[in-house]
Amino acid sequence: MTPTPMHITRSRPFRCHYRHAVPGQAPIALFVQLRARDADAARQLAETALGRLVDRVEPAPFPPSITTNPAKEV
Numbered sequence: 001m002t003p004t005p006m007h008i009t010r011s012r013p014f015r016c017h018y019r020h021a022v023p024g025q026a027p028i029a030l031f032v033q034l035r036a037r038d039a040d041a042a043r044q045l046a047e048t049a050l051g052r053l054v055d056r057v058e059p060a061p062f063p064p065s066i067t068t069n070p071a072k073e074v
Helices: 039-050
Strands: 012-020 028-036 056-059
Touching: 012 039, 028 039, 039 056
Parallel strands: none
Antiparallel strands: 012 028, 012 056
16 A cells, blocks of 8 residues: 655645633634635634634734744644
8 A cells, every 4th residue: 555645735824713602601702823725724624623613714914934844833
């Protein structure tokens, strides 16, 4: 059995916003910031990781860093 070659795609930063509700309290707005190839992939990653639906996805405004290895960013 031959291993499947890994395909690396360029990723961009996104913020996925969601609401967290506690019974008897007002919901709070939170977001997770992640890197993905596009907004649909970011939504799918966030919803899988959080176990809940994401309200909206937007590009994240963090600058590219020369000191950070993009392969190690999570």
